[in-house]
Amino acid sequence: MQTMKLTLKIWRQSGPNDKGRLETYPVEANEHMSFLEMLDVLNESLINDRKTPVAFEHDCREGICGTCNMVINGQPHGPMGGTTTCQLHMRHFKDGDTIVIEPFRARAFPVIRDLVVDREAFDRIIQAGGYVSVNAGQAQDANAIPIEKETASRAFDAAACIGCGACVAACPNASAMLFVSAKISHLALLPQGKVEAKKRVQAMVNQMDLEGFGMCSNVTACEAECPKGISVENIARMNREYLSSTLGSEVQG
Secondary structure, eight states: OOEEEEEEEEEEOSSTTSOOEEEEEEEEEETTSBHHHHHHHHHHHHHHTTOOOOOOOOSOSSSSSOOOOOEETTEETOSSTTOOGGGOBGGGSOTTOEEEEEOOOOTTSOEEETTEEOOHHHHHHHHHHOSOOOOOOSOOOTTSSOOOHHHHHHHHHHHTOOOOOHHHHHSTTOBOHHHHHHHHHHHHTSHHHHTTHHHHHHHHHHHHHHTTOBOOOSOOHHHHHOTTOOOTHHHHHHHHHHHHHHHTOOOOO
16 A cells, blocks of 8 residues: 655635635545545544644535535646546555645635535526426336437436536636536426426526626536536537527427
8 A cells, every 4th residue: 555645735715705825734645545535634634733624525425416526736626537526536646746726716606615615506507497397296107208319318418417516617717508508408308398498498597697607618628627528519509499499499409
């Protein structure tokens, strides 16, 4: 088991109104630790020294919940593609490395404390229209509504979005269009979601604008940094959905 000595430069901010600063900490880790386990080791050391531990968000630690949002050496979720922070392991770093850890940066994601940001803007976008209104009753048979395999696959790929916000952190404009378009696509592509498609896309896009996210400029950094590989094709589909909803024409999936 290889032990490595690292230097961490971590963003510390006591609250939304604090200016914030980078603080330096030494830490020892082994190559089998996850990144969050390494931070646990640091926090245990800080607590033993009667110092305030670093606040960071996490839940499942299995790459599913999307809460482990932090920027590592300038990249959301760190240097490994298709990986959340909790699934990043220390074997991808070297002994003696300096690692800079910051929160996601966006006006719509205000810092609560240290590495924890408020991502309730995403929740409000979902509340605006990211659902399907149907009568609840007995579940239909799986083959009651035939759906082409290609359409089902595209809907499933869009539904893989975990709402972590890496797309926003990666975008120079702090755009949320990859997230919003994924949520719109996975509903609008399926028959159950087409009834409310026009109302949904307008409500969700309008809420996205109200939250203060920037506009997409086709940099595609969002797709590159997305841990689930959500395609920017969804943004093009959302734009078509939005245009069609304003013109009253039929949307093509």
